[in-house]
Amino acid sequence: MLFCASVGFADDTVDERYTWDLSEIFPTPEAWDQAREQVLSDLGKIEARRGTLGDSAESLADTLQLISKTSRDAYRVYAYSSLAGDEDLRDTESQERNQLGDIMFARFSQATAWVDPELLGVGKEVINAYQKEEPRLAPFAFQLENTLRNAPHTLGEEAEQTLAYLSQTFGSPNNIYSLVANSDIPWPEITLSNGETDVIDSQGYGRWRGSENRTDRKLVFDTFWTKWSEYRNSVGSILNTHLQTQASLAQARNYDSVLHRELFNDNLPPEVYHTLVDEVNKALPTLHRYFRLRARMLGVEQMHYYDIYPPLVSLDKKFDIETSKEITLKAMQVLGDDWVELQREAINQRWMHVYPQRGKRSGAYMNPIAFDVHPYVLLNHNDDYESLSTFAHEWGHAMHSIYSKQEQPFETAFYSTFIAEIPSTSLELILQDYMTKNAKSVDEKLFYLGFGLESMRGTFFRQTMFAEFELALYEAAERGEALSGERMTEIYGDILKRYHGHDEGVVIIDDLYTNEWMFVPHFYYNMYVYQYATSQTAGTALYEKIRTEGKAGVDNYKNLLRAGGSDYPYQLLKNAGVDMATPGPYRAAVAKMNAIMDEMERLLEERDSGNSRPAD
Numbered sequence: 020m021l022f023c024a025s026v027g028f029a030d031d032t033v034d035e036r037y038t039w040d041l042s043e044i045f046p047t048p049e050a051w052d053q054a055r056e057q058v059l060s061d062l063g064k065i066e067a068r069r070g071t072l073g074d075s076a077e078s079l080a081d082t083l084q085l086i087s088k089t090s091r092d093a094y095r096v097y098a099y100s101s102l103a104g105d106e107d108l109r110d111t112e113s114q115e116r117n118q119l120g121d122i123m124f125a126r127f128s129q130a131t132a133w134v135d136p137e138l139l140g141v142g143k144e145v146i147n148a149y150q151k152e153e154p155r156l157a158p159f160a161f162q163l164e165n166t167l168r169n170a171p172h173t174l175g176e177e178a179e180q181t182l183a184y185l186s187q188t189f190g191s192p193n194n195i196y197s198l199v200a201n202s203d204i205p206w207p208e209i210t211l212s213n214g215e216t217d218v219i220d221s222q223g224y225g226r227w228r229g230s231e232n233r234t235d236r237k238l239v240f241d242t243f244w245t246k247w248s249e250y251r252n253s254v255g256s257i258l259n260t261h262l263q264t265q266a267s268l269a270q271a272r273n274y275d276s277v278l279h280r281e282l283f284n285d286n287l288p289p290e291v292y293h294t295l296v297d298e299v300n301k302a303l304p305t306l307h308r309y310f311r312l313r314a315r316m317l318g319v320e321q322m323h324y325y326d327i328y329p330p331l332v333s334l335d336k337k338f339d340i341e342t343s344k345e346i347t348l349k350a351m352q353v354l355g356d357d358w359v360e361l362q363r364e365a366i367n368q369r370w371m372h373v374y375p376q377r378g379k380r381s382g383a384y385m386n387p388i389a390f391d392v393h394p395y396v397l398l399n400h401n402d403d404y405e406s407l408s409t410f411a412h413e414w415g416h417a418m419h420s421i422y423s424k425q426e427q428p429f430e431t432a433f434y435s436t437f438i439a440e441i442p443s444t445s446l447e448l449i450l451q452d453y454m455t456k457n458a459k460s461v462d463e464k465l466f467y468l469g470f471g472l473e474s475m476r477g478t479f480f481r482q483t484m485f486a487e488f489e490l491a492l493y494e495a496a497e498r499g500e501a502l503s504g505e506r507m508t509e510i511y512g513d514i515l516k517r518y519h520g521h522d523e524g525v526v527i528i529d530d531l532y533t534n535e536w537m538f539v540p541h542f543y544y545n546m547y548v549y550q551y552a553t554s555q556t557a558g559t560a561l562y563e564k565i566r567t568e569g570k571a572g573v574d575n576y577k578n579l580l581r582a583g584g585s586d587y588p589y590q591l592l593k594n595a596g597v598d599m600a601t602p603g604p605y606r607a608a609v610a611k612m613n614a615i616m617d618e619m620e621r622l623l624e625e626r627d628s629g630n631s632r633p634a635d
């Protein structure tokens with residue numbers, strides 16, 4: 020869930036203070052290369068231990084410790100080359116190192132591929148007995164339990180070998196799709212109302228779909244979706260191949276369905292997925308209320324699908340990186356002095372690559388894998404509010420890693436995707452409330468509130484809509500139904516229209532736009548998108564606890580961060596008082612959205628009646 024800042028360059032001079040210092044990982048590329056060679060030679064030692072896991076408790080502990088140490092070193096090597104590579108994607112030397120890092124990591128996977136099947140072969144009973152005997156196995160307890168859980172879904176050696184041979188082809192639909200979407204379709208050029216011309220590919224679409232000129236944004240939508248619709252048969256066939264492959268693989272491994280497999284991976288109860296979809300459907304009147312408010316603020320009679328992106332209010336305020344730091348620290352005061360001090364120290368080190376530069380990777384991320392060093396953060400800071408919000412978001416990830424390391428050893432420090440986007444969301448919300456409270460004018464206040472609503476639409480509602488569509492596709496594939504591109508458009512169209520209140524006249528969805536599913540690469544990631552919506556829900560619930568319970572809520576939040584990956588994500592959240600299999604957290608998120616709209620409507624009344632007072 021990364022916000023992608025658009026990239027623009029004044030010149031190529033870079034202020035060193037705003038770049039990261041990778042020499043903390045390795046002083047020189049030569050030192051990096053030596054460490055890489057060492058990892059490769061340690062992989063031989065791991066392979067040599069094949070067949071020894073069941074020999075004794077001591078032998079098992081030796082092997083697990085060796086793997087743990089090697090993976091810690093491998094992460095450090097990989098962190099260096101991938102971070103350096105992202106500074107300039109055109110730099111041949113650093114890209115070569117990046118590839119060597121990739122190869123080393125692939126070798127690591129190959130060298131350890133025998134471990135899980137062998138553990139399953141040794142069996143739960145023997146391993147549990149070893150654990151009682153050997154204290155060095157304690158840090159591996161969760162990892163061992165999690166591996167042993169997979170016994171019913173692991174096949175015999177011959178079948179596993181066959182699947183391994185075919186594993187590359189299983190990923191082909193995604194590769195073919197990305198070639199079609201990113202390089203094969205000849206995107207058309209349009210002329211906008213100001214005379215400017217632009218190619219409407221996915222970047223052009225992203226640039227202009229929120230244009231304040233309604234004729235322009237309709238033209239952009241019509242052009243983009245007409246072009247996509249010409250490829251409906253082939254893209255449908257590619258996606259269908261992916262769905263059928265995944266359905267067969269799930270069946271081959273004794274799962275009831277692809278959904279069962281994906282939830283099993285994180286040990287999540289199926290109620291999490293179904294409760295999310297049910298509750299979001301019940302909340303559609305709230306989404307429709309937002310669309311009506313949007314129509315009013317944009318001044319359009321009838322909302323159409325091409326009216327969902329233009330900003331509600333524009334904000335002419337700059338947030339350079341120093342301002343962003345200062346504001347974020349003030350906002351985080353609700354998390355206590357210790358948090359603020361810890362974060363203040365971290366953000367003033369050279370852990371971040373802040374500004375866009377030629378060749379730099381776009382978007383933003385936090386990378387935690389140089390475990391013995393510290394987290395690194397990549398931004399493309401653009402001095403606007405979105406950049407400030409992204410800054411808070413990425414530092415939510417970084418603080419998660421810092422807190423996790425306080426309590427967890429390497430083995431349980433890294434958390435799953437289901438948990439990862441929760442602290443980042445909470446920090447965005449804390450920032451947004453702080454900005455709203457401290458806004459200097461009604462319009463500025465409306466801007467932050469509108470930003471919050473838009474984030475709920477784009478994450479809570481839209482990602483759940485995608486999740487519902489994805490589930491409908493898998494269910495159809497698992498029933499043995501034929502899925503053509505046309506049929507997918509039909510299924511997507513029904514869901515899209517329901518979510519946007521097409522039949523009630525809330526947002527009119529022209530049939531052409533029901534081809535939108537073709538544009539979403541996540542449908543090749545196997546039930547991934549729902550986690551964006553659950554993360555936002557849990558992040559909101561945890562923030563509500565901070566807001567209403569004070570110190571108890573803050574401690575609860577920090578404890579979740581400190582727990583890292585020491586347990587299954589559902590359990591970790593439940594321990595933090597947020598049960599994602601029940602309606603409560605989802606309803607609280609919807610209530611928050613309604614409260615934002617209550618406040619916006621009040622502010623609009625005030626502004627429109629002309630007696631706007633200074634903000635409180």
Ligand SMILES: [Zn+2]
Pocket residue numbers: 020021412416440443
């Ligand atoms: Zn994130």
